[in-house]
Amino acid sequence: MLDKNYLWRIYWQLAGVIMASVVLALGVVSYFSHHVFDRELVPETEKKAITVGASLRALVLKATDYGTDFTQLYGVEQSFDEVFSENPEFASIAITDTAGKVLYARGKEPEAIRQHFAKPDVLSVLATPDVPRDAVRIGTQYVVSLPIVSPAKALGVLHIGIDSAFVDKVLLEVLLDVVVVLVVSLFFTLELLNFMAGARLASGLGEFTKQVERMRGGDFTPSGRMRVNDEIGRLLRWIDAAIDHINVRYEALAGELRNRIAESNPDARDKLKPAAKAMEAIRVSKKFGTGEVAPKTEETDLNRIRAPLFAFILAEELTRSYLPGYVNQLLVPIPGISPQVVIGLPIMLFMLIVALGQPYLGGWSERVGRRSAMLTGAVVATIGFIGTALAYNLYDLLLWRSLCALGYGMVFVASQGYVLDRTDTGNRAQGFALFIGAIMVATVCGPSIGGILADNIGFRPSFGVSAAMAFLSIVAIVRLPKEELRGPSMAPTRAPKLSEFISLMTNSRFMTLTGLAAMPAKILLTGVCFYLVPLYIVSIGNTQAMAGRMLMVYAIMMVLVVPFAATLSDASLKRERYVALGLIISGLGGFLMLFSESFLVLFAVVFLLGLGQALSIAAQSALVGEHCQEEIQKYGADAVYGVYRFLERLGNALGPLLASVLVVFWGYIGAFVALSGLAFFCGLAFAISMRFGPIHHQPPGATPEAPNL
């Protein structure tokens, strides 16, 4: 009826136009910035060149004071080299005699510089050494000239050339961040298009398409939904009106027929038979106002979860690239524990609280209501972020981060519940696509923007920004509908029992999937992305922003590859291969660190990690349903998936701990290689067990739907 890609085509066209406009606008800002940088930074660099020149001149004068001939000084070029290494913006340095003849020179001289040195104008500095001169542009350099004059006589002139392109280099560094801003803007655009217009549009057009289908099938029952006041809402109201009129007309005719049959004699009744027959045919083949009426919810109720969830997750994701750096700053020595392990503690604690809390928070959010649970979680996390921003030392930081973790767990579980409550088997996948979409976009945008913020405004104000985002999410949560849609017939979510934990953890089939696939994948993810990358990047002289860019690569891989990998693995029903291949690929990356320690190699490590995780992540949980049917029948899907998710999240908590211990013993490179090796060998072991082990020969039956715990 309506091409399902119709709206997406429109979105991409709109996003293209918005991006083009944004690029144009950023071009304008960059052009002006370049102009301002050039005008302001060059004179300041000239002043620096004069100070550096004065220092060099002092050395020369000291040597000549000792009686060394000015033309025979030793080690001048080496001093120039030292100056270059400390001042990369200087391109050339030369000392000439009083006639402008070059005695000592280093660096890349611009064309015609030697003629410039001999110009009377330049040499006139010797006559008036106390009068400051402006720099002169020669080719691509600004040349600063300083007279070298001893108390006895003028000796020569020192010239320092400043590379005019140094401003370009400064702006090139900004450009990398601007590219990040562009990528983030693209994701923001799609998210906002969906939030501000698309959700309503998609919902409205979906409703319209459904209505058309229902009417084609003879269903003329009213939808009973509230219509929003926009184009789509208006046209749905027109259709509702048409349906209402049909219903009224049908009821009127049916009533009239009934009355006339009741009031008429047998002859008249015979005459009414054709009408009654036609009416009966309509009644049988069509459905009118007495059919099932959809609940009177607003069309966009489900979509309204996306904005608060996005804002809340973004608040946490913003901190990913710089949290280890911040912990490093607040570090206090803890006897018996290496500082490297201490740096990993807040991340580990966060993951552990989320892992331990989630099975129980599900039931709690059902009891108190999803909206209230989200509100409580967001408030707790906001306090946590504010506390983190103001933390005095590591000990109170651990407390604040625990609050953030608790809030995160509450909001995450309650949002999942919100989606579950408002979806049925027909649209649950769509509901969770919306849920995961919000998280993924936050994962793409958060670390990179967080890194930029931390680099420019510092750690504490950056946590302040996270607190502001978490507060924004509170505002959005308050606007969520207060009505709980969880029906009394829906079974309450329950946390797995200890006996179920023990049974499942001693079940070889279940543990093959969990211990060889899910846990190593998470250990690698949090160990590398949340702990090693932010710390290692800074240790090799890069910035938090670079760490953010790296983490963005991981998230983009997930966004791009997961949908394809999920579709392909579902279609092929060879999910084990995707899981094994994913683990092996994600593990391969770390071995690259053995060959080079450059950040380009680190880029490849994160790229492969993202690719590998994206290939395996969707297939992993589906495999639980596929291979643990016996266990699901015995303990129930809630328990099996509850234990699975718990162990998976335990992997999240173990990652930073393991990585930090490895750093203590083998350094960063050793930790990268060891964690990757773990994932690689688990991938191989999983592949072997797939062929010969406990999950071999399992018929691929229907995969039960994974409960979201």
Add this chain to the structure above:
Amino acid sequence: MGTIRIRFILVALIVGFFAIGMSAFLNFFKYKSTYGTIVRERVLVVGRGIENAVQASLNVGLQFSELGTLQQLMVREMRADKLIVGMDIFDPAGQVIYSTDPERVKREVSNGWMQAAQRSKTTEWNVEEGGDVVAGISLKNNFDLTVGFLAMRYSKSYLDVAAQGVGREIFIAALAAFAVLFVVTPLALVFVIRRFERDLQVLETAVSHLEDGSVPPPATGSAFDGAIASLRESLGGIKGELDDVRRKLDAAR
């Protein structure tokens, strides 16, 4: 103007505001940090001269606390660059031993200075505290042991004035860019979504005339043609059937 179009334009303006704002923010902070670095390096060049003098004295066996000419040297170097407002040399315990400002001698430096000096992984460090911007050098003896720290205080207002001026200009550039975006983007969006709006218009027109029995509009090639035809067919069908009942009822009179 339709509400959907307004929403699309609002999205563009919000994204534009974010991107331009971030870009201006990045440019401003890059300028501030680059400018700050250039100024700090300039100050450090002066400091290295003093560091060399201290090390030369230590090399000939003088005690760190007995460098008699150091204060005059510091005053001379400070006067050579108006940017520098003062210099202090303090010991590892934080007590000032030499200073261009005699009143500061024997006083304790702030904890922030000590932390910055001790945390630095190189011999250079810097700290911004209150109204002071400080560039420092750790002074080491022949055995590579830190015997003290040289701190050069320089004018924060010098940095602030430069940053404010440039910040204002970048802000104006960002405003200009946003103005361009404000004008260009809605026009471009209207151009792009006109097909979608036309489709919606066709649909709305068709739906609004579902009940008046008017002649159906010809197919326009819109994405909704199929849906419109189906709607008309469904409604036409049921209306025809109800008309038939009406006729039969009337005929039975």
